[in-house]
Amino acid sequence: MIAVLARVSYRSLLRHPWQVLLAALGVALGVAVVTAVDLTKASARQSLADASASIVGRTTHQIVGGPRGLDEALYAKLRRSGVVREIAPVIEASARLLDHERQSLRLLGVDPIAEAPFRGYWARIQGGSIDASRLITQPGTALVSRAMLDRLGIPLGGKLRIAHAGQAAVLEVIGVLDPHGQHPALAGTELAVVDIATAQEALGMIGRLTRIDAILESPRQAAQLRHLLGVNAELIPSEAQTEAVAEMTAAFHANLTALSLLALLVGLFLIYNSQTFLVVQRRGEFGILRALGLRRRQLALLIGMEAVALGLIGTLAGLVMGVVLAQGLVGLVGQTINDLYYTLSLGAVTVDSSSLGKGVLLGVGGSACAAAFPAREAMQVAPRAAMSRADLEKRVSGSVRWAFQGGLVSLGLGAGLLLLPSKAIEVGLTSLFLIVMSFALMSPALTVALAGALLRMGIVRKSIALRLAVRGVTASLSRTGVAVAALMLAVSHVIGVGLMVGSFRSSVVDWLTMALQAEYYISVPGGGGSEAGTGLSKAMLPAIAAIEGVNGLSHVRYTRVVSARGIDAVTVYQLNERARKGFRFRENPQPATLWQRFEQAQAVLVSESYAFHHAVEPGDAVSLRTDSGYRDFLVAAIYQNYASDRGTIAMSRTTYDRYWNDPAVSGIGVYAGPRFDPDKLRHLLPKIMGSEARAEVVSNHRILEESLRVFDRTFTITKVLQWLAGIIAFVGVFSALLAVQLERARQLGILKAIGVTPRQIYGVVVGETALIGGAAGLLAVPVGILLGVLLVAVINRRSFGWTMALELDPGVVCAGFLTALAAALIAGIYPAARMARAQPAQVLRQE
């Protein structure tokens, strides 16, 4: 019996090769997008964890100091004390690779003698052929990871030119940390290990350490060590460091999840679309089988087997496509992580089984679930009715109302979730999913309403061809309804994400234009300038202020401070009147009293992201570890700042100098008058700085341009996902239109028989497709705008804590509508041409 049924399935599917191909492609594309995004996220997470593990190793605790790091004498003191046997000094910084554009590495300065117990790869070096003692005996030498050496194409003995905080240095590569790539933690890490003295010299940190790593065996030992450290340094668990790295990209990943969920929704619709067509198209055949005595559950088995087989074929293709696609996405994500968060190389995709499992579940499970609805339909109706297409459409028309009501319920649930006083991104995502889904469910009813309105229009009432086109859409709702929903979803995705990115960009431009009050900025090249013990000297300020045309200066220090909540970013400002105008506050506090409190009363400002992530409001206090122990600082106001999604605390230089001994600055703002010559400043700068350190002078326009370049790079992946969703919807619409037109072959054959010309047939088919595209486009406009509002006001707010105004760009909205129309019209070309070419006698004979 099963063999006969399998033969029925096999031969029936063979008779519809295009439909089968499109169904498999539908499954494959849906699976590919979801798998690719998941693999990309998993690879990024794994690489971050590996990178963090390669730095942290077996370290249980870290001893950290203030913004200037630690005095190396502390290490000697701890060694002598004998409280802890396993401690190791560390200097860690991110440095730019001068010969490789937009690439950087993590420089890790260690003591080769103390290092062995801490990081796993060190044990191999000691047991292997590399003589690690050369790091000590030969200053300026480095060991690098195999992955990095391969990527940069540098031979052993080659040179690495690096820059950090205005310091340039050359490192000679004398060995590979993992010669056979056997250390997974190093696979995606751009890491160079040098002797502590080499690191101090290269980074300009003579006599200083970033931290001291320790392996502690008991809480008692920790207590003893804390006692020994006193107020000079802080002992923190090493997980804090690892968690900080993971937390850095959590919001970015949450956003990526939101976008992949939208792609998943479109993908699920496509799978449903494809499977429904295949089942519905064969209702007649199923009716005959039922008439011959096939039981309902046997029919269910037949349809289920087909769905699973097709789902499996599509899934396998989708997984392969997903891995290939992930290779491309990983590069984009890697660039963003490097631009915004952490020095990391995402070279290859980590193909993990859980991502593949999700793909299989989506493809095979989704196919089976999608086939379940039409299969249930075919099973429940009487054999005669199962053969009737009109009966099906009647049932579908009946369920349109139910779908609409279901949509209203889904909309209510989604809106209700939004009203919950929750900051959880998951709640926001669920609400977004429900709201978008609600419009998908309502779209068939709205399409019918739109068609009704069109039929009442004079031009449609006068033209039978137009009436045929309009009625053709509503008469085939079992196909066109899903196609409209899928296209509407994809286009609303395009509009919503387009509006969000546009609004975000415009907010960033506004903010930067306002924040960059100075005409020129002096900063240290090669990043850095914020790590412990690095930066520019405050001593150079009077000399710069004396240069002709300089009307005033402001300066800033970026640093990280241990707080009661972990490690917080602190931005220290020395502001003049103009610089203060660069701040925009959330609750319009009195500027005069605010700045007075900021400068004299030790009040701090916190960025929106900081306030959001740490639930801090004006009037609260933040507890920071100063050079003389913990101290509370009152939060005076919340200000807008898009520079970091983890947030920052802004503090006046006066307050900072009172509690921390760190005379460095990270950047200087130069307020220029008409006679100012930036080239003169560039020329004089080395003389003023009086050392080998370098600084660069950059105009505010250049900073704005560079910031927007980074912004646009960050959103490249968003655009890629947008396009992928669009392609998925296009395939869905194409397959729907093909199915509709193939099924209407008889009707079109009759029209041709009674004298409708091929051109007029073309017109009818194109009219239908235009209506599908137009309906999807019209519905996508409000849904897309709503999606934009949700992404801006809920998802971005709950991911990053940023507020921004929605900018309703008519260009994005119009482009979305035209995309829907164009996609439907293009998808209709082939079915229209095919129908126009068909011979009526042949079509009617075949039918």
Added chain:
Amino acid sequence: MSPRSSPPAALIAARGVTKSYFDGARAHAVLAGVDVEIRAGEFVVILGRSGSGKSTLLNLIGAMDTPTDGQIWFGGQRIDSLGEESRTLFRRQHVGFVFQAYNLIPTLTVAENLMLPLALNKLDRDSPYARVRYFLAQLDMADKFESFPEQLSGGEQQRVAIARALIHKPTLVIADEPTGNLDLDTGRQVLGLLDRLTRAEGRTLVMATHSQEVIGMADRVLTLSGGRLIATEVAT
């Protein structure tokens, strides 16, 4: 028999018409060298078993298809050599079709189905709905004006199909097994209607059927077997 190329006196003439379908390289002739002449205003019935080539001959006469060999003349004009567009315009103007499966457009109302040939022939300028109402009244279906085909019985659908075939006053009406899907009584009514309306307006009617009952109504009966014309009888 080699086809003659001079125009025939009859309204329709098929000369040496062959129609083959190809199964790979193998040709299968559905019609083989058929010669037929039909005069204007005649009611001709084509009899034959399934697969004898009745529908194929009707498709060729109605310019729905082209022969593999031979000539087809209509009103002194060859239609077998017309291109797709010209054949479409020929059908639109000169032919009305009645199919076994009714073949009404399901998305159009009864009135709109009848309007379709009028609109295609641009005959819908002056009070077209008056003509539609007149025809529906003739069919005793005036109350079905706004109904959709699925709301009608089989007999009603076929009556609308007959009206659609005649409303634009075609010279030729082709009916392919018009009673095949109907019960005996309804079939009889439909045939009566078709005969009455075509004769009343002097149309030529060519009908393929299995039904012996139709023979009594026809002017002439052609019998096809295995793709060949084996008998021509004048009805008495």
